[in-house]
Amino acid sequence: MKKITTLLTTAIAVCGLLFSGCNNAEYDVLDNSVYIVDAAQSQMREKTVVMKTAGVDITVAVRLAKAVDYDVEVGIKIDPSILTAYNAQHNTEYISVPSQYIQLPDNASVTIKANEIAGILTVHIDNFTTNNQPYCLPVALNGVKNADVPQSSSLDYFLYLIDQPLITAAPHITGSHSCSIAGDWGISCAAWTMEFWARMDDLTTGNQCILEFYNGAINADYVYIVWGDARTPKNIFRVKIGNNELYTAGILETQRWYHYAIVNDGANVIVYLDGQYCDVIGPFGGPKVLAKPGGMWGTLKNAYFCQYRIWKTARTQAEIQTNMRREVDPTDPNLVVYWKANEGSGDLIHDVTGNERHMTIINATLEWLPEVVFD
Numbered sequence: 001m002k003k004i005t006t007l008l009t010t011a012i013a014v015c016g017l018l019f020s021g022c023n024n025a026e027y028d029v030l031d032n033s034v035y036i037v038d039a040a041q042s043q044m045r046e047k048t049v050v051m052k053t054a055g056v057d058i059t060v061a062v063r064l065a066k067a068v069d070y071d072v073e074v075g076i077k078i079d080p081s082i083l084t085a086y087n088a089q090h091n092t093e094y095i096s097v098p099s100q101y102i103q104l105p106d107n108a109s110v111t112i113k114a115n116e117i118a119g120i121l122t123v124h125i126d127n128f129t130t131n132n133q134p135y136c137l138p139v140a141l142n143g144v145k146n147a148d149v150p151q152s153s154s155l156d157y158f159l160y161l162i163d164q165p166l167i168t169a170a171p172h173i174t175g176s177h178s179c180s181i182a183g184d185w186g187i188s189c190a191a192w193t194m195e196f197w198a199r200m201d202d203l204t205t206g207n208q209c210i211l212e213f214y215n216g217a218i219n220a221d222y223v224y225i226v227w228g229d230a231r232t233p234k235n236i237f238r239v240k241i242g243n244n245e246l247y248t249a250g251i252l253e254t255q256r257w258y259h260y261a262i263v264n265d266g267a268n269v270i271v272y273l274d275g276q277y278c279d280v281i282g283p284f285g286g287p288k289v290l291a292k293p294g295g296m297w298g299t300l301k302n303a304y305f306c307q308y309r310i311w312k313t314a315r316t317q318a319e320i321q322t323n324m325r326r327e328v329d330p331t332d333p334n335l336v337v338y339w340k341a342n343e344g345s346g347d348l349i350h351d352v353t354g355n356e357r358h359m360t361i362i363n364a365t366l367e368w369l370p371e372v373v374f375d
Contacts, residue, residue, distance in 0.1 A: 034074050035155035037061035046159040050375055055127040058160050060139050062110040063118040072112040072149055075142030076121050082138040082157050094136045101126045132326055135162040165375035166325050169344040169368055170306040177364030183357030185292035187336055189312035195261040200227055201254050201302035203235040208300045215291035241269050246279040259324045265314035275321040308339040325374045344368050
């Protein structure tokens, strides 16, 4: 027993010496790694960046788990092959940004200086038209070039999703006017959503109507969408459904664009302002039929609008927030009408769904803003 104990003690001592000898040469490697900072901060390995007219600069930060006393050069690459597995795992359909729009030198790298913890590389993407496709920049580490420090196997890539803001022409309407809307209506739908962008430069007048769905009587199918009324203050947005109504507090500002969404989920009618919950009428499931709308009657003193969409489904708050600053697919079968209002001239606002529910603005002073940016 004594002999066995002696042998065991000797073995432990030898192992200790071996480990101690390896400590200077390899322990720092085993205890250190390099990784992409954004990957460590996001469980989904993705975030959205906004691409404007000048494109977008993406800052890729690379970090060591702990500083070392020599420079560490880390390769960076754009790796579209990442997307095959990522899309399959997360049920996404991301597409890599085409290489011709990416400004990144060959053999790109980040240098982390001696005794520092991180370094950065800026990747520029030139502006291009996304057509609402889910483009992204798949960035990956490409090996540590001059140091015996491994790259992380779990934090070695990140996806930068490209969001292109809505840039559109928009009509500027002043004076007493009305509109004529073509096409077949009387649309049956258990739920619906109306959403649009609008800017009011005068909120001192009551009953500035943008649309009114009216089939000859104020009944369960009546919808009235308007700013102001007889009450004070008049800087309110109102929605009237039959004899029920809701309206914002007097919070609206002139010369500012707001996104408005009215959602009927079959039980309640909810208003969202800039994608945020505002108010609700409930329980109330009407109307079940969207009558042919008129509207823009009376004196709409100084107003702008664009991207007016009517859906025959209840859009979720997430869907509203995700798509309010971008165009949507006009062939979506749930779209009843889609007035982009981006013609840039004339008084005819086209319905781009193919349903031919075009709008003609009449008896108004009509000008066009050439470029409005929603970012």
